[in-house]
Amino acid sequence: xxxxxxxxxxxxxxxxxxxxxxxxxxxxxxxxxxxxxxxxxxxxxxxxxxxxxxxxxxxxxxxxxxxxxxxxxxxxxxxxxxxxxxxxxxxxxxxxxxxxxxxxxxxxxxxxxxxxxxxxxxxxxxxxxxxxxxx
Amino acid sequence: xxxxxxxxxxxxxxxxxxxxxxxxxxxxxxxxxxxxxxxxxxxxxxxxxxxxxxxxxxxxxxxxxxxxxxxxxxxxxxxxxxxxxxxxxxxxxxxxxxxxxxxxxxxxxxxxxxxxxxxxxxxxx
Numbered sequence: 001x002x003x004x005x006x007x008x009x010x011x012x013x014x015x016x017x018x019x020x021x022x023x024x025x026x027x028x029x030x031x032x033x034x035x036x037x038x039x040x041x042x043x044x045x046x047x048x049x050x051x052x053x054x055x056x057x058x059x060x061x062x063x064x065x066x067x068x069x070x071x072x073x074x075x076x077x078x079x080x081x082x083x084x085x086x087x088x089x090x091x092x093x094x095x096x097x098x099x100x101x102x103x104x105x106x107x108x109x110x111x112x113x114x115x116x117x118x119x120x121x122x123x124x125x126x127x128x129x130x131x132x133x134x135x
Numbered sequence: 136x137x138x139x140x141x142x143x144x145x146x147x148x149x150x151x152x153x154x155x156x157x158x159x160x161x162x163x164x165x166x167x168x169x170x171x172x173x174x175x176x177x178x179x180x181x182x183x184x185x186x187x188x189x190x191x192x193x194x195x196x197x198x199x200x201x202x203x204x205x206x207x208x209x210x211x212x213x214x215x216x217x218x219x220x221x222x223x224x225x226x227x228x229x230x231x232x233x234x235x236x237x238x239x240x241x242x243x244x245x246x247x248x249x250x251x252x253x254x255x256x257x258x259x260x
Contacts, residue, residue, distance in 0.1 A: 033173055035220030057171040074213035074238025076225040077166055081175055099236055100162050
């Protein structure tokens with residue numbers, strides 16, 4: 001199969017991650033649930049991983065087939081709902097562990113303030129500890 | 136105390152009440168989302184028609200839900216954009232004067248409103 005892994009780090013002032021996203025036979029689509037323009041990271045993720053990007057407002061796919069959710073959440077709902085479901089979540093805004101669902105926003109599942117520079121190809125291993133992002 | 140209510144810069148109706156929407160009253164919050172809300176989010180929200188926002192929302196304005204008026208005390212940085220694009224904001228009935236969450240509109244602490252399908256939500260300048 002042609003799918004490839006990526007590594008997603010937080011941007012400056014962001015929270016969580018890094019996440020390693022490895023598409024599988026079951027999970028090879030990702031959703032974006034964002035207002036207004038489709039964020040540039042959606043195209044980069046699709047290009048690097050080979051996954052299909054799905055507009056979450058137009059099409060729904062089962063949670064267990066969702067490899068990743070890209071959101072632009074200002075801290076209340078989307079940033080918590082998707083991690084609560086166990087779905088890896090990337091926020092283009094710098095929202096940290098906040099809001100009513102804060103308990104579900106964990107570094108293992110969630111990373112924020114992500115732009116195209118924070119997304120790189122990966123060999124899929126989780127031993128890459130060279131975190132270039134600032135804390 | 137407050138100025139008399141004036142012109143509505145935003146007006147919409149509740150078209151659906153998510154099964155868990157009322158749960159957020161426990162933290163004095165409610166969540167609005169437009170008709171396009173994905174299934175994963177719908178149950179937490181009061182679903183509204185997305186309508187244009189005619190002016191920048193400020194703390195000089197009031198939120199009006201049916202006949203109840205709430206002074207706006209803080210406006211998160213994403214409120215204007217999210218309400219316009221998605222019909223999606225959270226409303227916090229805590230009277231906080233600094234917007235801790237960018238997507239949240241803060242209004243005066245008061246009786247938590249009871250909203251049903253058909254309830255009217257306005258922002259009054």
